[in-house]
Amino acid sequence: MASTETTSAAVRSGADTAADATAARAGDIAGLEAGLDALESRVVDRQPWLRTMASKAFPPLIAIVIVLGLWQLAYHFELKPHYLLPSPVDVAHSLQQKWLEGTLLGFVWTSVSRGALGFVASVGLGTVLGLVVARVKVVRAAIGPILSGLQSLPSVAWVPAAIIWFGLSDATIYAVVLLGAVPSIANGLVAGVDQISPLYLRAGRTIGATGLTGVRHVLLPAALPGYIAGLKQGWAFSWRSLMAAELIVNAPDLGTGLGQLLEQGREFQDMSWVLAAILLILIVGIGIELLIFAPIERRVLRSRGLLVKS
Numbered sequence: 001m002a003s004t005e006t007t008s009a010a011v012r013s014g015a016d017t018a019a020d021a022t023a024a025r026a027g028d029i030a031g032l033e034a035g036l037d038a039l040e041s042r043v044v045d046r047q048p049w050l051r052t053m054a055s056k057a058f059p060p061l062i063a064i065v066i067v068l069g070l071w072q073l074a075y076h077f078e079l080k081p082h083y084l085l086p087s088p089v090d091v092a093h094s095l096q097q098k099w100l101e102g103t104l105l106g107f108v109w110t111s112v113s114r115g116a117l118g119f120v121a122s123v124g125l126g127t128v129l130g131l132v133v134a135r136v137k138v139v140r141a142a143i144g145p146i147l148s149g150l151q152s153l154p155s156v157a158w159v160p161a162a163i164i165w166f167g168l169s170d171a172t173i174y175a176v177v178l179l180g181a182v183p184s185i186a187n188g189l190v191a192g193v194d195q196i197s198p199l200y201l202r203a204g205r206t207i208g209a210t211g212l213t214g215v216r217h218v219l220l221p222a223a224l225p226g227y228i229a230g231l232k233q234g235w236a237f238s239w240r241s242l243m244a245a246e247l248i249v250n251a252p253d254l255g256t257g258l259g260q261l262l263e264q265g266r267e268f269q270d271m272s273w274v275l276a277a278i279l280l281i282l283i284v285g286i287g288i289e290l291l292i293f294a295p296i297e298r299r300v301l302r303s304r305g306l307l308v309k310s
Helices: 002-040 049-076 088-101 104-135 137-152 155-166 170-194 198-206 211-222 224-248 258-267 271-303
Strands: none
Touching: 049 088, 088 104, 088 271, 104 137, 104 170, 104 224, 104 258, 104 271, 137 170, 155 170, 155 224, 170 224, 198 211, 211 224, 224 258, 224 271, 258 271
16 A cells, blocks of 8 residues: 555646646746747837827938028028028928919819829839739840839930920820830839749748739839839939929920929019929828828838837
8 A cells, every 4th residue: 555655646746746847847938939029029109199290200300400690691691592492491482383373283183184194104103014024034135234224214305205296285295204114113023023032932832922913922022122112212213303394395285384384483583483383293292192101101011020129
């Protein structure tokens, strides 16, 4: 009987020891997982919108105040005659006058609608061209360097040729926008495709994602960060190309955009008018970047764990 009790006690002791060892291993694994979670927790979480607005808005506001202060000092000490360098107040009065006339929003809408339509067409053409260049070696060897050269060509260089081709019409403006934006979008997509891990492409082929299905479900999603960078640059080229075209292509039937507004200020030798038009062009370009492209880029980077704390 004593031997049996001793054996039972030994078995219980061994079981307790095994349980303790299992618990210790579980604790080690839990500690390791906690450490990995701590490493992954450096991904930026969503912050309250008030805090986000404060962190994003204050630095630009401070920079704007400094620029306006320096501008006012230059006006006060007459670094240039007042008719060549008006004060910020004079420019604000010019904007107010256009607003009271009811024409300011019309100028902005004309340019924004042209820019948006030209950009959408550029995205369609640039995406198809970028995919072909990225995936077909012969095409890349043939026109890859040409795309890079076109991207570095100033947009205003296309304006005389477009006028000869299409005359003083909207087609001229859209042609300049397309020629300026398509190479940037295509090159951005090519760069994004080049950065895709070959493992993703092999996995896609393994599950049958080939042809257009592979492009839609594997290639484009994997190349998205580089593609979005190309879209941002494409919008910048679209907007610059549009302003270059509107400055030169000026006809009554075309309506008045911000570029035509800038040219009218030059014709009347009104620097307040000119600076007001430049300010509007800058505000629209920055606004579209901050309101449309920046949130999309942050969302894509956050979903891929690429947006981390500094």
